Amino acid sequence: DDSLPNIKTTFRKLDQTLEATIRKEDRHHPVRLKDYSPWLTEFSANKLNVELEIPGQYDGQSKPLPQYHVKISGFSPEVTVMSSNKKPIKITILGMDTKEYPFLIKFGEDIRQDQRIEQLFGLMNHIFSVDMICSNRRFEIMTYQVIPLTSALGMIQWKSNTESLDAFLGRSANKTYQQDLSKSRNDYHLWISRPRLNQGDAYGLAAQEYHADKVIPKFRELANRFPKHILRQALWDLSINTENFIALKNNFLKTYATMCVCHWILGIGDRHLCNSKICLNSGKVLGIDFGHAFGTGTQILPIPELVPVRLTPHITALMEPFGERGQFKVYMVHCMRALRDNYRILLATMNVFIQEPSFDWLEHSRLLDEENDTPEATWYPQIKIEQARRKLQGEGSTRIMVEELEANNTLKYKDAYVNLVKNIRTVGRFEEMNNLSVEEQIDCLIDHSTDENLLGRMYAGWTPWM
Structure with a gap:
C-alpha cells in the first residue's frame, strides 16, 4: 500500500x-x-x-x-x-x-506523612529552644511547609538557594564527576549482580556469601575514586575567607548532627545524595522527602537499608582531625539528651499516626500482615511508635534494625542480613543494647552507621561510598 x-x-x-x-x-x-x-x-x-x-x-x-x-x-x-x-x-x-x-x-502521593514529620521536627526545635545547652548552641533542624490538599495531592514549600548534596559535591570535582559517579554505581552493580537473578536476590545472595574481606576492599576502592576532601573543598569554594569557611563548616556539622539524631528517632531512610540539601548562604543542611520513615527503608524495601543514618567516608572526612568522635559526636549527644529528657511530649504527638494512619501506613500494614488488612488495623503504627519510645529510652540502633529486618516477611535472605547487623563491632562493646546512656547510644549509632561491611552492601543508588 x-x-x-x-x-x-x-x-x-x-x-x-x-x-x-x-x-x-x-x-x-x-x-x-x-x-x-x-x-x-x-x-x-x-x-x-x-x-x-x-x-x-x-x-x-x-x-x-x-x-x-x-x-x-x-x-x-x-x-x-x-x-x-x-x-x-x-x-x-x-x-x-x-x-x-x-x-x-x-x-499521586499522600504527603500527610511528610506534613506530620515536619510538625514533629517543629516540636523538636521547640525542645531544643527551651533546653539551655541546645539553645545556647542554637541547635535546630531545618524545616519547610507541607500542605496536603487531598490524599493524593499536595504543596511543598520550595527552599530557594539550596542545592542537593549530589550537586554540591560536584562543585569542587572535575568535569567528569557525574560520569565518574555513574560509572562507580555501574561497576558496583556488576560486582554484586548475578546472572538470571533479580536485584533483590543478587544483593541477598551477596549478603549471604560475600565475606567482609571481599566487601570492604571493594567499598574502599570505590570511595578512593573520589577526592577524600571533596566536601571540604566544596565548602571552601563557597567561602570568601577562612573565617567564613569555618562558620560554614560548623553550620554544616551542627545541622547535620541534629538531622541525624532527629531522623534516626523517626526512622527516616532513603537518605541518598539527592535527599539532603545544603543552603548556599549558611552551609546548613535540610532533609527532604520522607516517603520512607519509621523504619520502612529496612522493613519494606526488597534491598533493605543496613545503616541508620548517612555517615559515609566523604562526609566524615569533613570532621577531621578529630573525626566523627569529636565535636560532631558532642553535637549529637546534646541533641539526643534533650529529646530523651522530653520523650513524653514527643510520643504524645506521634499518637496521630495511630489515630489517623496515612495511606502509606495502611499499605505497609497490609504488606506485612496479609491477614490483617482492614483499614481499622492499628497494630503497625502502634509498633512503630513503640520503637520510637525505646529509642528515646536508650535502645541501641542495631537491636532496632534487627527487629525491623526480622519483620520483613518478603525478604528471602533475611537471616543473612540479620547476622550482618548483629556482628558489627559495636555489639562487642555494648553487650546489652537497651538502657544505654546517651553517650553509649550515640557511640552505637556512629559505629553502626560507619561500618564498612554494611555500607559496602547498600543499594548502589544510595551511593554509600560517597
Whole structure:
C-alpha cells in the first residue's frame, strides 16, 4: 500500500517529538502554567475581588492573625517540571507584598506523612529552644511547609538557594564527576549482580556469601575514586575567607548532627545524595522527602537499608582531625539528651499516626500482615511508635534494625542480613543494647552507621561510598 510509508513517517515524527518533549522536561526547562491550568494563569486578585492567603502561614505555635497574612496577587506564567519519577511541578505564587513564593506541587502521593514529620521536627526545635545547652548552641533542624490538599495531592514549600548534596559535591570535582559517579554505581552493580537473578536476590545472595574481606576492599576502592576532601573543598569554594569557611563548616556539622539524631528517632531512610540539601548562604543542611520513615527503608524495601543514618567516608572526612568522635559526636549527644529528657511530649504527638494512619501506613500494614488488612488495623503504627519510645529510652540502633529486618516477611535472605547487623563491632562493646546512656547510644549509632561491611552492601543508588 502506497500510504504505508507515509504512516511510518508520521509515527516516526510523533516519536521524535515525544522524545524531544521528554528530554526537554528532564532538563528542567520551564513550561507554561496555562498548559496545566488556564484559570490560574488568568487569576488576578484585584480583578476577581477575592482574598486568598498564600499557603503555609499557620504554624500551630500561636494564635493565628490572618489579617496580617500575605495574600495571593497572581501566579508566575512559567512552571518547571522536575525530573523525578512522578514529575512534580514547581510553581511560583506572587504575593501582595511583591515577593515570590515558590512551591512544589506533588500528585499521586499522600504527603500527610511528610506534613506530620515536619510538625514533629517543629516540636523538636521547640525542645531544643527551651533546653539551655541546645539553645545556647542554637541547635535546630531545618524545616519547610507541607500542605496536603487531598490524599493524593499536595504543596511543598520550595527552599530557594539550596542545592542537593549530589550537586554540591560536584562543585569542587572535575568535569567528569557525574560520569565518574555513574560509572562507580555501574561497576558496583556488576560486582554484586548475578546472572538470571533479580536485584533483590543478587544483593541477598551477596549478603549471604560475600565475606567482609571481599566487601570492604571493594567499598574502599570505590570511595578512593573520589577526592577524600571533596566536601571540604566544596565548602571552601563557597567561602570568601577562612573565617567564613569555618562558620560554614560548623553550620554544616551542627545541622547535620541534629538531622541525624532527629531522623534516626523517626526512622527516616532513603537518605541518598539527592535527599539532603545544603543552603548556599549558611552551609546548613535540610532533609527532604520522607516517603520512607519509621523504619520502612529496612522493613519494606526488597534491598533493605543496613545503616541508620548517612555517615559515609566523604562526609566524615569533613570532621577531621578529630573525626566523627569529636565535636560532631558532642553535637549529637546534646541533641539526643534533650529529646530523651522530653520523650513524653514527643510520643504524645506521634499518637496521630495511630489515630489517623496515612495511606502509606495502611499499605505497609497490609504488606506485612496479609491477614490483617482492614483499614481499622492499628497494630503497625502502634509498633512503630513503640520503637520510637525505646529509642528515646536508650535502645541501641542495631537491636532496632534487627527487629525491623526480622519483620520483613518478603525478604528471602533475611537471616543473612540479620547476622550482618548483629556482628558489627559495636555489639562487642555494648553487650546489652537497651538502657544505654546517651553517650553509649550515640557511640552505637556512629559505629553502626560507619561500618564498612554494611555500607559496602547498600543499594548502589544510595551511593554509600560517597
